[in-house]
Amino acid sequence: MRSGTVFFPEVASTMAARVDQLYLFLVGLTAFFTILIFTMFVVFMVKYRRREPNSIGARIHGGMILEVTWSVIPLLIVLGLFVWSAQIFFAFARPPAETLNVYAVGKQWMWKFQHMDGQREINELHVPVGRSVKMIMTSEDVLHDLFFPAFRVKADVIPGRYTHMWFEATKAGTYPLYCAEYCGTKHSGMIGQVVVMEPDDYQAWLTAGAQEGSLASAGEKLFQDLACNTCHRPDAQGRGPVLHNIYGKTVALQSGENVVVDEAYIRESILRPAAKVSAGFQPTMPSFQGLVSEEGVMELIEYVKSLQGPTANQAVRPTTSGPAPNENTPSQAPPTRN
Amino acid sequence: MPTNTYLNAATTLKSWLLTRDHKRIALMYIAGITFFFGIGGFFAALIRLELVTPAGDLLTDETYNKVFTMHGVMMVFFVLIPLIPASLGNFLLPLMLGTKDVAFPKLNLLSFYVYLFGSLFTLYAIVAGGLDTGWTFYTPFSTVASTSAVVPAALGIFINGFSSILTGLNFMVTIHKMRAPGLTWFRLPLFVWALYATSLIQVLGTPVVAITIVLVAAERIFGFGLFNPAVGGDPVLFQHLFWFYSHPAVYIMILPAMGVVSEVIAGMARKQIFGYSFVAFSSLGIAIVGFLVWGHHMFVAGQSIYSALVFSVLTFIVAIPSAVKVFNWTATMYKGSISWQTPMIYVAGFIGLFAIGGLTGLFLAAMGLDIHVTDTYFIVAHFHYVMVGGAIMGYMAGIHYWWPKITGRMYNEFLGKVSAAIVFIGFNLTFFPQFIAGYAGMPRRYHAYADAYQVWNVLSSAGASILAVGFTMPLLYLAWSLKNGEIAGDNPWGAVGLEWNTTSPPPTENFHTQPIVTWDAYEYPTPVEGHVV
Incomplete structure (x- = not known):
């Protein structure tokens, strides 16, 4: 299941490239300022090293132009970074209207996944390429965190509530998934893999696994x-x-x-x-x-x-309030009448 | 050596244990902090040994979890938080203010014993029963799942918190009320400004974490359910309360180190700090804005995206005062008369490491990127760059800079420089690879990990062994210098500052005559006399 390089996880989602771009920009920024400051510091140490035991430094108290410059330029840089990173975060936090939903339950120390068609998996998750997948997650016990390094996304899994996360895989393959929130003794064993499949393979997998009904x-x-x-x-x-x-x-x-x-x-x-x-x-x-x-x-x-659409024995008018949010799955069961 | 010093004023054990002299209390703190640093370091060594191989083969998973928890608890609560304020701060504050002692000397002694009792209590609890919650005590793991000694450990940390609060209170009153005649606020050394900002956080923040820890203990004992979702509680509420203190606590660690750096650069370059008031107010700015950024620890914990936005922008903004300080220090070096003594070498190391530590903070303020790197080794590397590369390097610079004042003797200069270089190299080798392992996806607090990350872990463990040498050396040569070091004289660096205007070591009452201040901080009017180049 080796994927990616020793420097980067595999780039396997629409988010991954965007996150990597910001990362590389920040690596460059960090290198630039660290080298700039450290070099200036060491150069001054050498150039202005004490030559006479009793000498003192020049009497310089400060300078407003410099202070403003080195306050305002970093401020502009970080505000730019804020906008850039917020855009990525918004893309992450707001799933598209059409998503393939998968439920996840974390418990010490395993991941349980449920697909709409009824397939259940433990520590392994199958998803298709090119579809937006939304995870609807909760925990049976303590905090966990579902982390897909290849997709550059993670979200805490919290008992007592649902948290969400979405991704769109772009490349078939098998990638690791981890629990990233410390959860006790076998935290580092709460791992698994996400299998990204071509749509046809995914359909075949769905068909093969749907024994239990949706x-x-x-x-x-x-x-x-x-x-x-x-x-x-x-x-x-x-x-x-x-x-x-x-x-x-x-x-x-x-x-x-x-x-x-x-x-x-x-x-x-x-x-x-x-x-x-x-x-x-x-x-x-x-x-x-x-x-x-x-x-x-x-x-x-x-x-x-x-339970959408008119009921069997009550003449409910077709809903006019528009479709439910995020409702969509291909395996959407037909309206059940009872 | 002067005949009348605080060290030889009385020599009985009782005269030490019941002393109200801020300088003796400072030395007792240094001993305590060094002890706990050794223990925390021992646990770090176990972690690095385990992680040499991907399989969890040296320790059991249960033991490993306890080891990293103990490493974190020891280092954060009993080393980093008291590190500079309680040791160098205690020793220097009255000297820098030109006064005899802190405002409440008995309270100061009480602070020390509260620290000692709280920390030994926690040490006993976690050695006897173990603690496996991580230093962060996240609920509901700590309240309903963990079977380790959470309540005793929490109680020890709770007790210890009062030490921090009392020291902060004592320092604030001292700075307000005990300044020498003529020593106005804008003549104060920048170390005093830094201590003031730190005290503000200690007094305002520590009670919050104290009550949070009490709630965790109460939840375990009485089952209140405040953090337990099974009965309608909210586990994430704990994180808000915890980080409301524990993020500002990072500034309790780094602000005093920044103060030390200001003093050392001014003293070693014999020069006024460039932009004095900008450096002073940036400390207060960090202390205030630092209280408003805690939510950046919870970008993936399901908080609303709008609160995440606010916490993100404030986190970006809190970087500015730190950047201003670094630029001002660098500008201070310009046209200085810079001595290459050990404190300066440590400060140069501080600048390099703190730059990386601070700038990698931007990666975590950037929400879209934080999603990927949070809870990975990237975080581990980042906060070690700030806490060790920043706080500990600053402390080491300060200990060497004021060692002649504290002991009256010089340490071995050659060994000092070598140790500073070894710490710098060992530190980078230990923690730089962790940035890369983290971005490659290695989660933190993992006892076993995927093979792909091994190369970075081997480098890190190798670096840790170099770092251990770098930190052991000063312990030995500084101890050696206590008896054998060259007599330092009152002002070996030829620096200005009230602490250099008294004997080394100072008398119990600090000054033979009351100093009256008529000059600004770091004012070098004429070529000064000093015997060390």
Whole structure:
């Protein structure tokens, strides 16, 4: 799995080249100023070395022009660097609208990945070339950090919430992935590999691995096993809100605030339902903390996300509020009716 | 040697242990700091030995994690934070102010014992039970997962924090109230300005980390859940609280070293510091803006992109006062009368290493680049360049510069220069390869690593053995000089400054007559007398 050189990891994502450019510029800047200052310092040491035991230095107290010059020029340089680096950061922090979503769960000391079509992997992640891949990540225990050196991206994986990261691989190959946030005894063993495949190979891999049904279908089964469907009915007669077409909407809360229904809100509503109760409903839902695993929560989320379009027995008008954000996967399950 | 000095004023053990003399307290701190530097260095040696090979073969993973944790805890809390303020600061502040002692001499002694008790308590805790959280104590690992001695270690660090707070308070009051007649703020040596800025951080910042550490202990004992997401807490909140202190703490380490560099350059070049007020105010600027940059430790921890933007731009801006200092020091050298004694060699090393340490900070302020390099060896290299290349090099320069004042004797000049050169070479060989390994993707705190990184680790470990020689040499020749060094005289460098206007070593009361200051700092009016070229 050797990739890259001893100086650089492989350049295998759209981010990688941009990050390397900034890095090389800063290496040049650092070399320039270090050599400039150190050379001047040593040259002055030599040129103005003490020749007479009792001699003293020239009486120079300062100079405003110099002070302004060497304050303003560095200031302009760092502000330029700020803009440059912020552009890269914004590209990293804001995934494109169309992404292939993959869920990741970190736990001491392994990585678990779940694909939309239901493939599960441990310490190995398969992704296609040329597609924007968004990781939706959480941890079962302590902090972790998913780091792909070849893509020049990493993000902390935090228990109790979802964090996101995206990348677009540009080159097929196998590259290392690491846990980059110290997580205990076998931290340095919490490693694996990302396998970047050509689209056709990726499709073949997907087809070969999809034995268990999609995440959404697994979520549907869990939804029934946990008896969620007794309250969350599609016909607005249940004790809980209708979940059809809810993903991506803004809903009003009892507290008077509004919240966008995204992965984080669905997760919170399953595990701590009393935290943000929808307006018009009683906080009667029990917590499912401890009853459903992080993977199970992810399946439920995908199920809720799949509930798009009119329901079977209620004439809901086709949604006019536009598509849900980041909704897209090729394996998007068809609207499930129940 | 003068007959009446603080060293021979009384010689019983009790006269040392219960002394209120800032100079004796400084020496006790130097002994304590040197002791903990030795222990921290021993752990560093174990780390470098383990990392010679990619496989984790020398230590178990559990032991390795404890070793790097102990290295960090010892070096940060018990060496770097007290390093210069408690030792050279304690010794010099009253001398530079032309006064007999600090404002609260008993409090000063208490600070020392709090330091000693807190640090020995932590040492006991982590040797007996071990600590595997890293020096950063990140939650929820430290609160719910770690089975090591987190509570005792945290308690020791908590106790130790009071030492830092009390010293800062003492220094601030001393600087405000104890200056000699005529010694106005803008006649103060720049070391005093640096100590003032440092004290400000110690007094304002340390209570925050103290309460944070108490919360970690309380969370472990009582299960409050403040940082535990399973009960609705927020693990990232800990990072905010922790870095609110621990980033400014970096400036507690580096600001006094910058002060030392100003003194050594002025004294060794016999010249007024170029742009005195710019250097003075840049210390305060660093102390203030330094409180507003903590979020740059959390660019990948899921904070909002807009707060990340603010922390990034402030981090870039905090680089400016440091750059201003370096430019002013370089300009001070111009047309100086520069002596090539050991302190100057160490300062030259400081300039080179601190330039790299400071400029590589820009890589981390740059958000888009920080995503890749954070939590890798790039970070490890960067902060060692600042803390060892900056703070420790500054301390070494200062110890050599004021050694004749502290002991009344000269160290061996040849060995001094050789040690400075060895430290410089060994340091670069140890830490420069870590920048490259980090960019190539090697994560920090890894007990075993991919083969591709081995070349850099072997170089680093080789450098560490050179560095060990460089740091052991001064210990030996400085100790040797205590009995055998040449008598220094009051002012061996021919420098100006109130500390050179008294005997070496000074009497207990510092000055035989109260100094009255009628001149600016570093004012060299006429050719001065000194016997060392």
